[in-house]
Amino acid sequence: MVPKRILVTGASGYIGGTVLKALLNSPSKAIQESEISVLVRTEEQARVLKERFQVATIVFNGFDDTETITNVASKHDVVVHTASGFATGCARALITGLAKRKQAMGYQVQYIHTSGTSNIGNSPYLGLYDEEPSGVFTDDNPKKTVAALRRMNAAFSYEQRETDLAVIETGIEQGVKTYILMSADIYGEGEGEFNRLTIQVPKMIRSAYREGQVWVIGDGSGVWNHVHVHDLGLLYEVFVARLLEGVVIPHGEQGIFFTENGEHSWNEVANGIATTGFELGKLKTKEVRTISLAEATAELGWGSKMWTESGFASTARTSGTLARSLGWKPTRPKEDFLEHFRDEWNAVIAKGF
């Protein structure tokens, strides 16, 4: 059989670097026999990844370089896009390239997209949605998720939701099977060669360090899920292996997968950061202070209250039933998440505030 060609985007990033490692260490014969390429932004990233892993490397000029993106995707059978859940044009260009590949080769091609559960976070402070998302979103009930994405986006346009909807629509239009892996808070040390830090907890740590104290927005009662980045890498690997083995996996409107292994409240996060930061001598107090959404938005410097609310104060509860049915066995329980804050502090200290 001709080896399949897998393209990984974002391989210099936190998720993508870990996913690349998981693919390279895969026990799956189908993956071992495949050719892996990475699409990166700099010659230096390409050099390092080629030297260390003998992967094929392609350098491009970023998400606006859609001609190159489509051209590169048209030479691959599976695209694992981890670089961004926000760049609609890039996602469309990748799917368009895969459609060309399908036409040229006469067999099915697959697109795996990376997204986040801030998409389905409620809006307790801004009150953005007439009908608040509620309950636990499960990936064996994709109708509820897709309906929420459409309804919420009609009320408030959010780039990551826009991109997910565009992925589904473009895949259907072009006959490409699309799968969206929607993660909550990914934590733990990344396994790639470049960025190894995640987003949410390091942002809160840096802000707490500047202020000398940890904050939480409002009553901190919102609930999110988490997944260790190593476990997440294994899910992408299992996903690609199953696809290459010919397993039929729900796709398009049915293909939204939640990647979680437990849930936590914002209070638990704030208290974990405060206690460990105080023990490490980086904070003056282990008391957590309450701040408003406006103050947190200014502190994070994002300029968007919606982003701050959905990413640091909302409730977004999910369950990854379908993800587990593929054979994914995440190993890090909630205790691991609650104990990881010291490591996260040390990683931020090592990188610099």
Ligand SMILES: NC(=O)c1ccc[n+]([C@@H]2O[C@H](COP(=O)([O-])OP(=O)(O)OC[C@H]3O[C@@H](n4cnc5c(N)ncnc54)[C@H](OP(=O)(O)O)[C@@H]3O)[C@@H](O)[C@H]2O)c1
């Ligand atoms: N980390 C989480 O907890 C989490 C959870 C859910 C969803 N997500 C989403 O997953 C995506 C990746 O997250 P991450 O944590 O892996 O981020 P990351 O470590 O910052 O990695 C981003 C990757 O995308 C590349 N990239 C960034 N901007 C680009 C541009 N304009 N053109 C081309 N490439 C670009 C980066 O390349 P360079 O190295 O050249 O900058 C890097 O390889 C984000 O959209 C994020 O919101 C993350």
